Amino acid sequence: MAHAWTRISYEGFPAWCAQWPDGSSAVVAEQGAQLLSWKTADGREHLYLSPASLRDGQSAIRGGVPVCFPQFNVRGPLPKHGFARNLPWQMLEADEGGIVMQLTGSEATRAFWPHAFDARLRIDVQAGSLSIRLDVQNTDQVPWSMTCALHSYLQVDDVAQTQLSGLQGLACWDALADTRFVQPPGDVGFAATTEQGFDRVFSTSGATGALLQLQQPNLQDGRRLQIAHSSTASEIVVWNPGLQLSHSLADMPDDGWRQMLCVEAASIDAPVQLAPGQQWSISQTLTLA
Numbered sequence: 001m002a003h004a005w006t007r008i009s010y011e012g013f014p015a016w017c018a019q020w021p022d023g024s025s026a027v028v029a030e031q032g033a034q035l036l037s038w039k040t041a042d043g044r045e046h047l048y049l050s051p052a053s054l055r056d057g058q059s060a061i062r063g064g065v066p067v068c069f070p071q072f073n074v075r076g077p078l079p080k081h082g083f084a085r086n087l088p089w090q091m092l093e094a095d096e097g098g099i100v101m102q103l104t105g106s107e108a109t110r111a112f113w114p115h116a117f118d119a120r121l122r123i124d125v126q127a128g129s130l131s132i133r134l135d136v137q138n139t140d141q142v143p144w145s146m147t148c149a150l151h152s153y154l155q156v157d158d159v160a161q162t163q164l165s166g167l168q169g170l171a172c173w174d175a176l177a178d179t180r181f182v183q184p185p186g187d188v189g190f191a192a193t194t195e196q197g198f199d200r201v202f203s204t205s206g207a208t209g210a211l212l213q214l215q216q217p218n219l220q221d222g223r224r225l226q227i228a229h230s231s232t233a234s235e236i237v238v239w240n241p242g243l244q245l246s247h248s249l250a251d252m253p254d255d256g257w258r259q260m261l262c263v264e265a266a267s268i269d270a271p272v273q274l275a276p277g278q279q280w281s282i283s284q285t286l287t288l289a
């Protein structure tokens, strides 16, 4: 059973924190309901959080798991990645298994987007495993559409030595080269992308299994991080800024790109259409296996 979730200041961010008797812990910021830290019983931190992130309560926090909603990236008229990551969320409930954070339509959201909505982020922690689920309901009188992502910054020892498996056979759009291809067999490595970075959107349609595995040479006993997605994650985005972009990101140390790899559960190519009252969910589960 978890000790109670307590409100703390975590590296300067107002946040909720819980620790479990096995030594695992999780920290969720009020801003954006952004999961900032997840440590497993072995003490290992699985999320990257940039020490240079701004702490003004509204600028996007660089790291953890930003919730991009109701727009992914610059694919629409809203601020990049929507507004959910810039606003405070309310803590709705918390128990020994997890925590639920909520964001609903308000004056602040209507400044960007006219629609009524109820977004809830549930974070559940079990031994060696963490799942994040975003539930969105249209509480408006009219239909609306959205794109979104759970933009997980996974912490790695050295991205150049990191491999991601499970993407073979998926249709891919390389956002940097603006090319399209089917991902060839074999693991995806990042050694060759350290200068320019890596920014690809993989379509999961037709995928035989949604399970990815992140492998790092220094993980104990050949353990790996399994990354599973709900079937509603029609895309998986894999992003690393690389050396050049990292230098221009004021909220990231120059070598920050080496310690992170974003693997994002996303729904972006075809916007999700929700009728009044309709609900929709997307989730990502991380398991140290």
Ligand SMILES: O=P(O)(O)OC[C@H]1O[C@@H](O)[C@H](O)[C@@H](O)[C@@H]1O
Pocket (backbone or CB within 6 Å): 060, 073, 080, 081, 151, 175, 199, 200, 237, 239, 264
């Ligand atoms: O700097 P931001 O707004 O957090 O965005 C980071 C990145 O997010 C990724 O999801 C996108 O694929 C990238 O294109 C983008 O640069």
